[in-house]
Amino acid sequence: MKMAAKTTVLNLTEEEFVHPGNRACSGCGLSILYRIGLKALGRDCIFVVPPSCLTVMQGLFPIAATQMPVLNGTFASTAAIATGVKAAMRRLGRPTQVVAWAGDGGTSDIGIQALSGALERGEDIIYICYDNEAYMNTGVQRSGTTPQGSLTTTTPFSGKSEVGKNLPAIIAAHNPAYLATCSASYPLDFHDKLLKAKQIKGLKYLHVQTPCPPGWGIEEHMTVALGRAAVETGLFDLYEIEDGRMQLTGQSLQQLGNTGLRPVREYLEMQVRFKAFSDEQVAALQAQVDQRWSGYRDRFK
Amino acid sequence: MPDPRFKILTSASTSGPGDAGRTGSWRVERPVIDMSRCIPAKAGKHACHLCWLLCPDNVVSKDLEPEIDLEYCKGCGICAQECPVQAIAMVPDADFIEGAERE
Amino acid sequence: MSKAIIESGNVAAAMAVQLARAEVIAAYPITPQTPVTEKLSELITAGRMDAEYVAVESEHSAMAVCIGAASAGVRAFTATSSNGLLYMSEQLHWAAGARLPIVMCVVNRGIGAPWSVWNDHQDAISQRDAGWIQIFAKDHQEIVDMTLKAFRLAELVHIPVMVNYDGYYLSHTYMPFEPPDAERVDAFLPAYQYKHALSPEHPESLNTVTLPDARLDVQGVKRGGYMDLRHNLHEEMGMAIEVWEEIDRDFQTHFGRGGAPVTDPYRCDDAEVVIVAMGSMANQFRVVVDRLRQDDGIRAGVLALQMYRPFPGAMLARALQSAKHVMVYEKGLSYGSQGALYGDIKSALYPYPSRPQLHNFIVGLGGREIPTESLYQTTKTSCAPDRILPPAQSDVPQWIGLQL
Numbered sequence: 001m002k003m004a005a006k007t008t009v010l011n012l013t014e015e016e017f018v019h020p021g022n023r024a025c026s027g028c029g030l031s032i033l034y035r036i037g038l039k040a041l042g043r044d045c046i047f048v049v050p051p052s053c054l055t056v057m058q059g060l061f062p063i064a065a066t067q068m069p070v071l072n073g074t075f076a077s078t079a080a081i082a083t084g085v086k087a088a089m090r091r092l093g094r095p096t097q098v099v100a101w102a103g104d105g106g107t108s109d110i111g112i113q114a115l116s117g118a119l120e121r122g123e124d125i126i127y128i129c130y131d132n133e134a135y136m137n138t139g140v141q142r143s144g145t146t147p148q149g150s151l152t153t154t155t156p157f158s159g160k161s162e163v164g165k166n167l168p169a170i171i172a173a174h175n176p177a178y179l180a181t182c183s184a185s186y187p188l189d190f191h192d193k194l195l196k197a198k199q200i201k202g203l204k205y206l207h208v209q210t211p212c213p214p215g216w217g218i219e220e221h222m223t224v225a226l227g228r229a230a231v232e233t234g235l236f237d238l239y240e241i242e243d244g245r246m247q248l249t250g251q252s253l254q255q256l257g258n259t260g261l262r263p264v265r266e267y268l269e270m271q272v273r274f275k276a277f278s279d280e281q282v283a284a285l286q287a288q289v290d291q292r293w294s295g296y297r298d299r300f301k
Numbered sequence: 302m303p304d305p306r307f308k309i310l311t312s313a314s315t316s317g318p319g320d321a322g323r324t325g326s327w328r329v330e331r332p333v334i335d336m337s338r339c340i341p342a343k344a345g346k347h348a349c350h351l352c353w354l355l356c357p358d359n360v361v362s363k364d365l366e367p368e369i370d371l372e373y374c375k376g377c378g379i380c381a382q383e384c385p386v387q388a389i390a391m392v393p394d395a396d397f398i399e400g401a402e403r404e
Numbered sequence: 405m406s407k408a409i410i411e412s413g414n415v416a417a418a419m420a421v422q423l424a425r426a427e428v429i430a431a432y433p434i435t436p437q438t439p440v441t442e443k444l445s446e447l448i449t450a451g452r453m454d455a456e457y458v459a460v461e462s463e464h465s466a467m468a469v470c471i472g473a474a475s476a477g478v479r480a481f482t483a484t485s486s487n488g489l490l491y492m493s494e495q496l497h498w499a500a501g502a503r504l505p506i507v508m509c510v511v512n513r514g515i516g517a518p519w520s521v522w523n524d525h526q527d528a529i530s531q532r533d534a535g536w537i538q539i540f541a542k543d544h545q546e547i548v549d550m551t552l553k554a555f556r557l558a559e560l561v562h563i564p565v566m567v568n569y570d571g572y573y574l575s576h577t578y579m580p581f582e583p584p585d586a587e588r589v590d591a592f593l594p595a596y597q598y599k600h601a602l603s604p605e606h607p608e609s610l611n612t613v614t615l616p617d618a619r620l621d622v623q624g625v626k627r628g629g630y631m632d633l634r635h636n637l638h639e640e641m642g643m644a645i646e647v648w649e650e651i652d653r654d655f656q657t658h659f660g661r662g663g664a665p666v667t668d669p670y671r672c673d674d675a676e677v678v679i680v681a682m683g684s685m686a687n688q689f690r691v692v693v694d695r696l697r698q699d700d701g702i703r704a705g706v707l708a709l710q711m712y713r714p715f716p717g718a719m720l721a722r723a724l725q726s727a728k729h730v731m732v733y734e735k736g737l738s739y740g741s742q743g744a745l746y747g748d749i750k751s752a753l754y755p756y757p758s759r760p761q762l763h764n765f766i767v768g769l770g771g772r773e774i775p776t777e778s779l780y781q782t783t784k785t786s787c788a789p790d791r792i793l794p795p796a797q798s799d800v801p802q803w804i805g806l807q808l
Contacts, residue, residue: 009349009351009353012354016359019316019317019320019359020318020319020359020370021318021320021321021323021358022321023321024357026327027375027377027379031357032357035356059314060314060320061314062312062313062315063316063317063320064315064317064320065316065318065320065321213377219378220376221381221382223379224355224383225383
């Protein structure tokens with residue numbers, strides 16, 4: 001596994017690619033990701049974006065809140081549109097990176113077929129899924145990645161009864177050139193994984209957990225704290241898969257030696273969306289996390 | 302081949318700030334930095350800058366004494382929450398209206 | 405001069421795409437379109453065509469790839485049929501609204517359910533309001549020539565073009581045609597340039613959410629809202645008729661063929677009975693017209709409609725208003741109403757003082773055989789003086805060739 005570049009707050013570029021005064025909600029996790037992600041990607045990029053909060057955040061005609069070239073497309077076709085743009089770049093002899101940037105609904109549900117096709121063809125694109133764990137742009141409806149027990153407007157009262165899709169595992173089964181999980185609360189980790197992805201040929205998939213204040217029922221200032229709690233409780237793990245090998249990274253790697261992670265209850269209790277979670281459900285979830293991390297300790301020690 | 306008879310109007314947007322207007326008006330509380338506690342301000346050299354890194358809206362500067370663009374700051378308070386030395390306080394914007402008195 | 409060759413209609417289409425130097429081809433197999441894409445992938449793999457072939461996982465993605473490539477300023481092509489076209493429907497509207505000059509061959513086939521792999525026009529008719537230019541070829545030479553001209557039309561007016569030709573009747577039959585000379589094609593068809601091509605040097609966000617009302621851009625210039633952009637699409641699509649004629653004239657100077665790009669009349673000058681049809685059926689009617697004139701003394705003619713959208717209403721009204729009978733034969737309809745083309749022709753004639761007796765016939769759905777004898781008998785019977793029907797009856801489509 002290649003050594004990742006280590007960017008720090010101090011050497012992170014001051015160049016900005018997003019304008020202030022955009023339409024993202026106050027405290028938006030995606031805004032942090034997008035702003036720092038663009039610093040890693042640089043200007044020689046073309047973005048492909050399906051309907052999502054990012055569509056709105058990037059600006060309403062005729063004003064673009066982003067400074068990047070963007071092709072907005074239909075919901076189901078993000079990876080296929082990116083394929084077409086990349087094919088055009090090859091025809092034009094340009095090294096321009098093509099970056100598909102979609103939400104969890106656009107990736108795990110309606111866009112999964114086009115993404116699966118692009119993965120199978122090994123398209124040379126970066127695909128970023130910012131996973132805020134529901135259809136936030138339309139007002140918090142359940143998506144394929146909405147976790148079990150989560151309240152949404154289409155899983156009211158008792159929360160979603162089904163287990164959310166493990167989307168990175170679905171992607172990993174396609175053997176992508178590079179896969180990484182990231183969190184909006186660790187933007188430098190995301191930044192450096194993007195730097196790495198830029199150097200790799202083939203399909204690079206980055207799955208980013210992205211707290212959403214209105215959707216998760218948290219106060220706006222808690223966005224970063226929430227994402228951190230998800231990682232520190234072991235609920236959301238930061239890792240990379242390269243050449244078929246999985247490796248924990250960043251905070252998840254650091255906490256591998258800890259015997260006691262923060263209890264999942266801490267994370268759940270910070271959010272309104274888990275208000276319907278019963279004690280039994282919390283205990284079951286904790287047992288799942290403990291088992292997974294016990295596996296990690298055996299595997300990666 | 303461009304033909305002057307055709308305007309070919311498309312939704313092609315060009316880059317600029319303030320798509321959503323002056324988003325500072327969304328705010329009810331504004332971040333106020335106590336420079337006597339702020340790490341880079343106090344040390345007189347670049348350090349920390351977490352408020353700059355984590356600002357979703359690109360309104361905090363990476364200066365030794367960080368400045369906040371109140372025209373666009375939405376007042377989320379992430380900077381105050383994440384400041385490792387609690388140098389940032391969220392203060393009601395109403396306090397800054399001239400002539401206004403708080404009860 | 406090029407020499408005539410004998411090949412299938414699908415191969416004719418593929419040759420045109422090769423000559424047009426399309427650079428990105430994305431397609432998904434569906435009968436009877438498949439041989440077009442097989443031929444293109446063969447040409448590319450064999451190094452006889454310099455292009456990217458993307459074997460996508462669906463028609464929706466095929467059009468997505470074309471949308472991506474065309475938005476970046478690269479010439480793109482796809483082909484489909486039937487349910488494949490319907491699966492693309494959302495993307496068709498998108499490509500038109502984005503003003504992308506994509507060219508697509510639609511090898512016309514009936515739509516399921518129930519499954520039918522055989523020819524009719526319901527696939528194209530069902531997508532007539534997507535904002536695409538729709539043209540219909542009636543023989544192999546027209547497939548080649550129209551496809552080449554379609555690229556030039558699309559790139560001039562910045563509206564995508566669907567080149568329709570009949571499944572099996574044209575796609576799988578072998579007929580002689582002349583492939584145009586490659587150097588002359590290069591002179592006829594300039595390289596594609598797009599002022600809004602995606603580029604990091606001139607970053608723009610394309611197809612952004614657009615408000616109902618006009619809004620100032622960052623320079624303070626007023627830019628239209630959604631309705632203004634859509635009005636521009638409508639207006640400029642209407643202008644495509646004239647441009648299509650200009651392109652055809654230029655094509656004639658390069659290749660010596662053409663002259664009837666929008667409507668192709670056969671023995672219509674003095675005709676009292678004018679048959680209107682699209683696609684290969686219009687050629688079949690030439691035999692009917694000859695026989696009606698020779699055996700029955702009926703002054704008949706057939707007008708092949710080559711361009712269905714934009715609809716050349718005024719041109720058709722001029723051509724048809726002096727006839728006594730206009731008979732519209734179609735392989736598709738608006739269910740619960742009438743033939744789509746019939747409705748269009750009726751509305752085109754309405755503003756004019758002289759209106760012929762109109763007849764509407766639905767034929768050949770799902771590949772039901774269309775015997776020339778039955779076209780002859782239907783036409784002859786319908787224009788007999790004792791068969792003039794009252795409006796309430798004459799305005800109802802007659803289904804020809806039903807077996808139940």
